[in-house]
Amino acid sequence: MGNKFICMTKKDSKNCGIGSRSKRGSMSRRRTLMEEELLHRQALAMAIQQHQLSQRFDNGSMSRRIGSTSSRRRTTNLSDPFSNTNNKQLPEFLENIKTKKFVLVHGEGFGAWCWYKNIALLEETGLQPVALDLMGSGIDITDTNSVTTLAEYSKPLIDFLEKLPEDDKVILVGHSSGGACISYALEHLPHKISKAVYLCATMISDGQRPFDVFAEELGSAELFSPESKSLVYGNGKDKPPTGFMFEKQHLSGLYFNQSPSKDVALAMVSMRPIPLGPMMDKLSLTSEKYGTGRRFYIQTLDDYALSPDIQEKLVRENPPEGVFKIKGSDHCPFFSKPQSLHKILLEIAQIP
Numbered sequence: 001m002g003n004k005f006i007c008m009t010k011k012d013s014k015n016c017g018i019g020s021r022s023k024r025g026s027m028s029r030r031r032t033l034m035e036e037e038l039l040h041r042q043a044l045a046m047a048i049q050q051h052q053l054s055q056r057f058d059n060g061s062m063s064r065r066i067g068s069t070s071s072r073r074r075t076t077n078l079s080d081p082f083s084n085t086n087n088k089q090l091p092e093f094l095e096n097i098k099t100k101k102f103v104l105v106h107g108e109g110f111g112a113w114c115w116y117k118n119i120a121l122l123e124e125t126g127l128q129p130v131a132l133d134l135m136g137s138g139i140d141i142t143d144t145n146s147v148t149t150l151a152e153y154s155k156p157l158i159d160f161l162e163k164l165p166e167d168d169k170v171i172l173v174g175h176s177s178g179g180a181c182i183s184y185a186l187e188h189l190p191h192k193i194s195k196a197v198y199l200c201a202t203m204i205s206d207g208q209r210p211f212d213v214f215a216e217e218l219g220s221a222e223l224f225s226p227e228s229k230s231l232v233y234g235n236g237k238d239k240p241p242t243g244f245m246f247e248k249q250h251l252s253g254l255y256f257n258q259s260p261s262k263d264v265a266l267a268m269v270s271m272r273p274i275p276l277g278p279m280m281d282k283l284s285l286t287s288e289k290y291g292t293g294r295r296f297y298i299q300t301l302d303d304y305a306l307s308p309d310i311q312e313k314l315v316r317e318n319p320p321e322g323v324f325k326i327k328g329s330d331h332c333p334f335f336s337k338p339q340s341l342h343k344i345l346l347e348i349a350q351i352p
Contacts, residue, residue, distance in 0.1 A: 094126050097349045099169050099194040104131040105157060107176025107201070108279070109245070109271040111138020114175075117338035118345070125346065132156050134181060136275055145234025145242040148277035150210075154181040161185060161192045169194040171349060174201050176306065176331065177274075180210040180283055186293040187285050196293050197348055199341070200300040200331055203314045206285040210278065213310065232273045243273035254305040258328060259335035267335075295320035296348050298333070298341070305331035322348065 094100070102122055104115045112131035122129040135153050136144040147153050164170070172193050174182035179201025186196055202210045230250070232243030246254065248268060256264045285291070297320045299311045315323055324344045329337040 097127070097346075099171050099349065100127050101168065101170040102127060102129040102345065102349075103157070103160065103170045103172050104129060105172065105174040105178040105181050106131070106134065106137065107174075107178045108274040109137075110175070110267075111140075111270060111272070113138060113270055114267070114332070115334055118334050118342055121338060121342040122345070125342075127349070130160070132160060134178070137272060138270075143234070144273045144275050145232065147275035148242075150180060150184055150278040150281040150283065153275060153278035154184045157181055157185055158188060161189045164192055168192070171195045171197065171345075173197040173199055173345065175199045175334070177202050177210045177214075177279060179203050180278070183283060183285060183290060186295075187283075187290040190289045190293055193293060195348060195351075196295050197345065198295065198297045198314075198320070199333065200298065200303055200306050200311060200329075203295065203297060203318055203320070204283055205318050206290075207282055209280055209282050211280055213306065213314065241276055243275055244279075245271075245273040255331045256335065257304055258302055258330040258337075259332055263332075263335040267332075296322045296324070298344055299323065299325045300329040300331060300333055301325055301327050302329055303331045322351070324348075 104112070104118065106112060106114050112133045115129070115131040119129045119131060133140040133156060135155050136142040136147040140156065161170070169192055172182040172185060172195070174180075174197070176199075179198045182193075182196050182198070182201075183204065186193055202213045204210060204213060230244055230246055231241040232245060233239065234242035251267070251271070252264060256267065259267075297311070297315050299308060299315070300306075301308050303311070324347070326333055326337050326340045326344070329340070333341045
């Protein structure tokens, strides 16, 4: 009837079939792009909602979690994205992983929201990730200015570990200053932690402060001078500063030099001031507790906030059981290299 899309002959039918396959491939690509766009929009909408909630600095605390409830030294270099595990191999694959619960601990200024990509990847693999908001972070409504110690900052993590069933253990993953929180947890509840993974993190030694790791790198004299626009004076200008928040131009260059623009936008509307008290708190660690923990370190090799040299120094001074490296990752591999990070987490989980 004159419709040019109707195949009239065998030859035309064959050509039409090729066109159909091409069309299906194109539609599949468009569908993938649409799904990715939808994921980013949902994450951004969630972040905006969390940002609005975080402005309600009421008394009390409301800790939220995102995610389902459902002696050798290794060095691994990863530059290529990790392909998703074949679903047919999952049962055998999971048999090699004794501890299936991952607890993801964010770094300074972030919240549970920052792990959304790796939460999805871990769940798809059949594992059980949980991401926590530390005190005064994410959508926890505690006033950031009132969080003065590392113990207070880490309380949501400690509470979660204490409520686990008696024989349950988890794999802890701490990003950036969150490394100090998982060290604190190793010291206080070592029997609840199967492995501790430091992701470009403050793996400090006994008597050190989380801030010490960043001090030299970030030019602390300028950023923390009384004239600095980054300092937050929650108790008034005549009192010591209570928090710190990088200006947007600093954040983008230091933390997100390799991250997708959509994730940077998500971070810009979601990040909250960093409580200074916990960053200045000296950590007390013992060989009897912290020293018995199994620690692993993941280095990010294109990191401007915590350079590879500083990360190497941390590893050298406080040697972990294994070291892994991600090429092309900035300070936020959960944004810039989530699949490479996922592959390393699976590899660490399988180490006997």
